[in-house]
Amino acid sequence: xxxxxxxxxxxKCRQGFYRSTTIKRFEVPENKxxxxxxxxxxxxxxxxxxSVKGKPWADPEISEPSFEPKWNTLDGNVNRKSFTGxxxxxxxxxxxxxxxxxxxxRGLLGRWxxxxxxxxxxxxxxxxxxGATIIDKNSEKPILQFVAIQRRDSGEWAIxxxxxxxxxxxxxxxKREFMEEAMNLLxxxxxxxxxxxxxxxxxxEKGEEIYRGYVDDPRNTDNAWMETVALNFHDADDSILxxxxxxxxxxxxxxxxxxxxxxxxxxxxxxxxxxxTIQKHDAHW
Numbered sequence: 001x002x003x004x005x006x007x008x009x010x011x012k013c014r015q016g017f018y019r020s021t022t023i024k025r026f027e028v029p030e031n032k033x034x035x036x037x038x039x040x041x042x043x044x045x046x047x048x049x050x051s052v053k054g055k056p057w058a059d060p061e062i063s064e065p066s067f068e069p070k071w072n073t074l075d076g077n078v079n080r081k082s083f084t085g086x087x088x089x090x091x092x093x094x095x096x097x098x099x100x101x102x103x104x105x106r107g108l109l110g111r112w113x114x115x116x117x118x119x120x121x122x123x124x125x126x127x128x129x130x131g132a133t134i135i136d137k138n139s140e141k142p143i144l145q146f147v148a149i150q151r152r153d154s155g156e157w158a159i160x161x162x163x164x165x166x167x168x169x170x171x172x173x174x175k176r177e178f179m180e181e182a183m184n185l186l187x188x189x190x191x192x193x194x195x196x197x198x199x200x201x202x203x204x205e206k207g208e209e210i211y212r213g214y215v216d217d218p219r220n221t222d223n224a225w226m227e228t229v230a231l232n233f234h235d236a237d238d239s240i241l242x243x244x245x246x247x248x249x250x251x252x253x254x255x256x257x258x259x260x261x262x263x264x265x266x267x268x269x270x271x272x273x274x275x276x277t278i279q280k281h282d283a284h285w
Contacts, residue, residue, distance in 0.1 A: 025102025184249030
């Protein structure tokens with residue numbers, strides 16, 4: 001069963017070159033991913049992006065004398081706990097709980113260890129011009145749509161999520177990220193922002209948890225990795241989202257309502273989150 005687990009959530013973070021760089025990951029065969037398996041030939045590449053170093057939202061280098069992180073716990077406002085359980089600290093560095101990735105240090109991630117995100121899966125039923133729900137002819141089930149953004153950094157389609165700020169609640173992150181990426185909140189004036197937040201406040205209080213755990217993110221390294229909480233916010237009669245215009249903003253290049261089916265190929269393991277959402281609604285897949 002261990003191998004199946006690794007294939008599902010530790011695949012994209014072992015593939016070829018590291019996120020739009022010329023940095024090539026050291027090859028890690030599936031049977032050598034686990035730290036419990038001996039791999040004496042393993043010589044991972046060391047990489048921390050220049051864009052991460054010295055930033056106020058990022059950790060300093062492990063070697064800095066003033067940096068004394070409290071691993072596997074809440075370290076001030078920074079959550080260093082992992083949804084996978086306690087992770088190992090080796091030679092002062094946290095180890096990816098799922099296994100080897102072919103790269104050490106932080107890559108493009110700000111935090112050593114877990115980097116926490118939140119993903120709002122906003123859904124509605126696909127409808128025709130008369131407002132009737134559209135049923136797929138083959139599955140005979142209604143077609144579900146979700147709000148998808150096209151990421152600026154990779155061009156891939158994804159759920160419009162983002163990082164949880166220190167001290168921020170998951171619910172606040174979910175609402176903020178959706179408004180920034182799918183509704184272009186940051187380009188609106190204060191009055192427009194206030195009105196927008198008011199229109200969806202109640203909607204974002206009724207989410208149902210779909211996933212909580214490790215993310216197969218292409219930015220992951222041996223010492224830094226993504227974890228997320230994904231919640232589904234479903235507008236059953238399109239009464240709330242039907243009045244709102246989607247507009248790409250912040251980290252999004254594009255945004256749209258995307259039909260859901262098994263051919264979806266999304267960023268990281270977002271397709272897995274969407275499949276769990278489909279099962280919850282008993283919709284077409």
